[in-house]
Structure formats: C-alpha cells, structure tokens
Amino acid sequence: MPTPIHDPHDTLGGPLKRLPLRKAAVIFIAAVCLSLCGLLYLQLEQSREHDLSQAQIASVNLTRAMAQQAEDTFVAADLVVTSLADWIQADGFGVALTPRLQRTFARRVQALQQLHGLFLFDRQGQWVVTSFGELPTRQGVADREYFKFHQQNASLQAHIGPAIRSRQNGEWIIPLSRRVNDRNGQFQGVLMAGIRMEYFDRFFTSFSLDDRALMFLALADGTLLSRRPGAELRIGESLAQGEIFRHYLPNAPSGTAMIRSRVDGELRLYGYQQLDAYPLVVASATPEAVVLRGWYANAVQSSVIVALVVLGVSLFGWVFVLQVRNGERIEADLRAAQERPEVIATHDSLTGLANRRLFERALQVEFARGLRQQSPLSLIMLDIDYFKRFNDSYGHVAGDQCLARVAGVVKGCCQRPSDLVVRYGGEEFAVLLPDTDIEGAVAIAERIRHSVRDANILHSGAPSGQLTVSLGCHAFVPKDGDSIEWLIECADAALYQAKNFGRNRTQVASRERRSSDTHSRG
Numbered sequence: 426m427p428t429p430i431h432d433p434h435d436t437l438g439g440p441l442k443r444l445p446l447r448k449a450a451v452i453f454i455a456a457v458c459l460s461l462c463g464l465l466y467l468q469l470e471q472s473r474e475h476d477l478s479q480a481q482i483a484s485v486n487l488t489r490a491m492a493q494q495a496e497d498t499f500v501a502a503d504l505v506v507t508s509l510a511d512w513i514q515a516d517g518f519g520v521a522l523t524p525r526l527q528r529t530f531a532r533r534v535q536a537l538q539q540l541h542g543l544f545l546f547d548r549q550g551q552w553v554v555t556s557f558g559e560l561p562t563r564q565g566v567a568d569r570e571y572f573k574f575h576q577q578n579a580s581l582q583a584h585i586g587p588a589i590r591s592r593q594n595g596e597w598i599i600p601l602s603r604r605v606n607d608r609n610g611q612f613q614g615v616l617m618a619g620i621r622m623e624y625f626d627r628f629f630t631s632f633s634l635d636d637r638a639l640m641f642l643a644l645a646d647g648t649l650l651s652r653r654p655g656a657e658l659r660i661g662e663s664l665a666q667g668e669i670f671r672h673y674l675p676n677a678p679s680g681t682a683m684i685r686s687r688v689d690g691e692l693r694l695y696g697y698q699q700l701d702a703y704p705l706v707v708a709s710a711t712p713e714a715v716v717l718r719g720w721y722a723n724a725v726q727s728s729v730i731v732a733l734v735v736l737g738v739s740l741f742g743w744v745f746v747l748q749v750r751n752g753e754r755i756e757a758d759l760r761a762a763q764e765r766p767e768v769i770a771t772h773d774s775l776t777g778l779a780n781r782r783l784f785e786r787a788l789q790v791e792f793a794r795g796l797r798q799q800s801p802l803s804l805i806m807l808d809i810d811y812f813k814r815f816n817d818s819y820g821h822v823a824g825d826q827c828l829a830r831v832a833g834v835v836k837g838c839c840q841r842p843s844d845l846v847v848r849y850g851g852e853e854f855a856v857l858l859p860d861t862d863i864e865g866a867v868a869i870a871e872r873i874r875h876s877v878r879d880a881n882i883l884h885s886g887a888p889s890g891q892l893t894v895s896l897g898c899h900a901f902v903p904k905d906g907d908s909i910e911w912l913i914e915c916a917d918a919a920l921y922q923a924k925n926f927g928r929n930r931t932q933v934a935s936r937e938r939r940s941s942d943t944h945s946r947g
Contacts, residue, residue: 447749454742458735465731469724473717477694480716481681484696484709487632488679491707492698494628495642498539499703502601502618503583505533509543510581510603510616517607518545518553518614530556541591541598541619545605546572548614557593566592566615575604575615585703588622588650588660597622597660599650622651622660629653635715639693645704669697669708683713773848775825776832784847784855788909791859796903803858803866803900804916807835807873810893810928812852814886827882827892828852834880838872855916863900863933870896870931878929893929895920 509529518526530543534556545554550567552560566572571586586600598619607613629640630653640653647665664670668684679698686693693710700706714721771783779787795802809815809831816824828848835854836846845857856873858866874894882892897919899912919934926932 447746447753450742450746450749454738454745457738461731461735461738465727469720469727472723473720476717476720480694480711481696484681484694484711485679487709488696488698488707491628491640491642491709492700495625495705495707496700496702498620498624499583499585499601499705501537502540502620505537505540505543506583506601506603506616506618509533510605513545513605513616514607514613523554526554527556527558530554531558539620539624541596541621542593544593544617544619546615546617548576548612550615553614555593561592564592566617569600571600571602571617572615575602576612578604579612580604581606583703585644585705587644587648591619597657599625625651626653626655634709635712637691637712637715639708639710641708643706643708645699645706650705669695669706673697674699674706684710773832776829776848778832778836778846778848778854780848781850784845784849784857785909787845787857788912791857792903792909792912794859796905796907799902800860801862801900801902802912803861803863803898804912805856805858805866805870805873805896805898806849806913806916806920807854807856807870807894807896808920808924809852810895810924811884811887815884815892818884818886830880830882831877831892831894834876835873838869838876858900861900863898866898866900867931867933870898874929874931889929895923895928896931897921897923897934898931899934 509526513526516522526545530545534540534542540556543556544552544566546566547553550565550569550572552565555561569586569589571584574584574586581604584602586602588597588599590596591598596619598621600617600619602615602617604612605614605616625642629651632640634640634653636654638653641649641664642651643649643664647663647667647670649659649662649664652659668682673680673682674697681694681696684693684695685691692713694713694716695708695710697706697708771780771786772778773780791802794800809827812824812827815827819827832846832848832854835856839846839856839858843859847855847857849855856869858869861869874896877894878891880892884890884892887893897916899915899919901907901912901915915934919932922934923930923932
C-alpha cells in the first residue's frame, strides 16, 4: 500500500470515513428481529393479563352465584325451623300434638326440595317427631355434634354442623338445627332440618366446567361439606391448613387467588367467598391451563407467524450482507488495482521502501507544515560502508539481498506512522522524521547503526568483517528563506563527514550552509 502523503493535522478536505454498511445492515436486521420478538412478548403478556382478568371476573361471579344459592338454601330451611321451633316452644310437643306436628313436618319438607327431612328430639336425644312418620327404632342422636352443641349452648341461633349420614335412611345430609326450650327457658330438645347433600351436588354439576375444575362448600372452620368432583371419603375433611383458610380469608371475606394444589401440584385460579348470614365458605377453582387455553393457542399461532417473519427477514438480511460483502470485496480489488500503479511509481521494487519521487513529495509537505507550525524537521542520510567491495566479493544477487535486509532493519527502527524510510539511490537511504529535533534524530540514527551491526551480515571487504553503515543527521525548524535543498545538503554533508572520519558512525551536520561534497563513496 502507498504511504499517504498529507498533513495529518489538516482535516479540511480530508477523505470522509466510510460508512460500515455491512455492520449497519446486521445491526438493523438484528434490531428488526428483536423488535418483532419484543412486540410479540408485549402482546402476549397483555393478552395473558386480559385473559386472567376475565377469568378472575368469571370466578368472582361464579362464587357469588354459589354463595347466593347456598345462602338461599339455608335461609329457606332456617325459616322453616325457626317457625316450627317457636310453635313447639309455645305449645310443647305432647302426645296429643304429635300427629299434627308430623303432618306439618311432612308438608314443609314437600315444599322445599333441598330438605331431606325435619326431626324433633327431646332433651335426651330421643326421637319425638319426624317428617317420615314412623320413628326409627335405632338409637337417638345424643352423640351427634349438633345435639351436643345445643345441649351446651343456650343460644337460640341456627347451627350448621358437619355433614352426616341420616340415621333415618343413610343419606348424606347437612344438619341445620335450633335449640328448643320450654316455657321456663330450660333445654327441652333440638329441632333439626337435614339438607340434602345431593341438592348441592346437582347444583355444582349444573355449571359447565372443565373436569379438573373444583367447587366446594365448607364450614368457616374449614370442615368440608360438599365438593365437586364428588369424593365421599373426603366429606368432613379439614381444609383449615389450605391457603384460602390460612392466608386469604383472614384478610378478605371474598376474592381470587392463584394457588398451587398440594395434592396434584396443579396451579388453579380460586374464587372464594364467605357467607354473611351463616358460617359457610364457598369456593371454585379452575386450572390455569384451562383459563389460558385460548391464550396458549393464540401464543403458538402468533409465535409461529413471528418466527416465519423473523426467518424471512434473517434470510433476506443474510443475502443482503453477502451482496454487501461481495461489493466491498470487488471495491477493494478495484482500489488495489488502482493503487498498484501508484505503488510502483512511488516505491522501490527491491526493498519496498519509498523512492525519491515519494520522498520529494513528502519532504515538501512536511517542510510546509514545519514552516507553518514552527515544528522541527529532521533528516538522516545513511550509506552502506564499502558496498562496492561487497558486490565484488559476493555478487550482485547477494548485494540485492543485502540491500533488502538493511532496508528491513532501518524500517524496523522507525516506529511512527509519520516517519518515512526512503531508498535514496544505490546503497544510500534516507529517513525523514517530522516533529523531531536533532537529539531525537541522533538517537534513531544510533539505533539504526547498532541494529545493522547486530544483524551480523558478513562482509569480508570491511575492516571489521561485518556490514556497517555511516549516517549523517541534520535537524532545523524551517524559516522563511530556508529551502528543502539545504536540508538535504546538510544531512548529506554530515554523511560524508562520517565516512571521512572512519565510517560506522553517526555525524551531525554543522549549522553553516555547505555545498555538496564530491568525494567518491565506497
């Protein structure tokens, strides 16, 4: 490549920096692909949040409907029990009143489909009247939870107990009971309405839900009353350690929560609500996979479309980058082809160094810059000692090889891009050093001299037996009236002084102008 000849401090009119089109294309294509993926991610996240929000609304509505149905069921049964308890408490339940009570019980049960039966027990828990007519012959109910509750509590409020099997016919029922007192306020017995478990089972199955969805009715203490899907073995199970009863109900009587089941490990969206009138809790749970089923399908479809678009953009970008790279390669080849004549015209073919033509152009540029900026300019002239004898001893081929090797050594001693090493002619070289004073020039000259000597090039025609060089240095700050020729003359004169003083040395030119020395060089 040719050495650029321009003032590095002069930016006006300098060549524009080439836009890295290939890198810009890669960055643009990557940005487009990342933007598409980012937009897909944002769209899917928004869609997912929307679906979850809609599912939460649906879950709240479902639990509200469940709560309303449960409350209506128990309110109707409670009204029946309350009216009958007031009547019995006022009139008693002697033998004369038993037939009338039985008929009333039967009519009330027929009027409410959720009722399994109505039952009246005395203070010992023995059967007095039932809606079925005939009294069971088996034991009473003194061992039942609801009977013990009323026996031990004076409250006349309705009590809902854990689900039990009716001793009338073995059907699962939820007992709603009230205490019955005599006219003196003493415990007289218990009136109980059995609410069919089947009634809630039918209500739960009336909703179109996924098979993995859950619904349940439980007491406020977590005791399970009814469940969908039905599991008879789980009736009466305690849910008190579940997330809803431990963490959510204490903070809010209703709401939604995403909870992972400890039984099957599935993540479900729960909606829950505690009834206002009774110590009951209803809840429904839908698997997240079911809630987001439509979202998953849309996500797959959208991802496939975006993946195809990204693939298409990437393929187009790959082809475009290949075209750009091929264009750059062709342009580089053309540039190299255009520069090759310039290299031939400005560089020495044997050593690869700049020739005198390039040296003169560079010297003009640096001289003008030194004059403008008042910066020092140095020149080193060097000559191979006894080179004619070297050619005579080893031949011209070896002489050419020697010149190339010395050229490499000299170039290796000049590290700055602005330094210019020149084959001045024959076995003579020049080194142009911008922004360098005489001390710097001498230091570089000595480095060159020692490096050539240390190369250990045999030279039988030299007194030392090794190839050496002589060097002349001159440095000055250009002023008006100075000339390029004077710089060359001074450095050349210093070179002749070095040769006249015994060779293999560096000589600095005197300050006065000198004319060319015509002594022969050998």
